[in-house]
Amino acid sequence: MTAGPKAVAARPDSLPAQQIAADPLQSYCPDLDQWPASWAYEARDIPPGLRIVQCFKPFLREMLARSLSRKTLRLHRDNIWVLGGEVIRRLQMDSRLRRRPVEQVVRDLIGDDGGPLLSHGQSEAEQRSFDATCRKLFGFLTAPAISRDRNARSSTATTNRSRH
Numbered sequence: 001m002t003a004g005p006k007a008v009a010a011r012p013d014s015l016p017a018q019q020i021a022a023d024p025l026q027s028y029c030p031d032l033d034q035w036p037a038s039w040a041y042e043a044r045d046i047p048p049g050l051r052i053v054q055c056f057k058p059f060l061r062e063m064l065a066r067s068l069s070r071k072t073l074r075l076h077r078d079n080i081w082v083l084g085g086e087v088i089r090r091l092q093m094d095s096r097l098r099r100r101p102v103e104q105v106v107r108d109l110i111g112d113d114g115g116p117l118l119s120h121g122q123s124e125a126e127q128r129s130f131d132a133t134c135r136k137l138f139g140f141l142t143a144p145a146i147s148r149d150r151n152a153r154s155s156t157a158t159t160n161r162s163r164h
Contacts, residue, residue, distance in 0.1 A: 025057065028064055029077055032057075038081075039088040048091055051102040052084045059140045079133035083109075086116055107141055110134040 025032070036049025063076050087106055091097050097105050109116055114131025122130070 024064055025061055028073060029060060032060075035081060035084055039085045041088065041092050045088050045091065048098065048102055049084065049088060052087055052106070055103045055106055055141075056080050056084065056137075059137050062140055063136075075129055076133050076136070079130045080137070082118065082130060083115060083134060083137070086119065089119060090116075103141065107138065110138045112138055 031038075032053060035053055036046050039049050039052075040046050060077065060080065063073060068076075083106070087102070087109060090105070090109065112135060115134030118127055118130060
């Protein structure tokens with residue numbers, strides 16, 4: 001895997017200014033489109049990586065809609081990036097998972113008790129933070145679609161109000 005979300009986002013050429021203004025998610029995750037390439041071990045990892053990003057986008061928008069501090073938002077964003085890398089790593093280890101829908105692979109990897117044990121020997125504090133984000137994502141993915149749609153509409157309204 002290549003550079004994390006912080007390293008890619010720090011590059012000045014990562015996103016045009018007018019595109020950031022158009023979508024708050026672009027401001028929160030300016031390198032979101034580059035995540036699949038950063039997770040990829042090989043070219044065949046890019047298509048599932050793109051589907052993982054699509055799976056994560058509604059959750060990332062939900063996090064933006066909440067009154068969370070910038071630090072908390074960054075932690076969730078970074079943890080979601082790590083989770084995407086873990087999903088790709090699992091696809092590399094078990095090619096049968098590639099035939100399953102990405103959202104199902106993500107849901108099976110996380111739970112109401114947290115996420116998988118991180119593979120790169122992170123500290124206990126980093127694992128706890130990662131688990132907290134995974135619990136939130138699991139709750140989001142398993143919530144009834146009606147409540148997710150309601151949250152998406154209210155997040156769009158909140159975002160639109162904050163721009164004026």
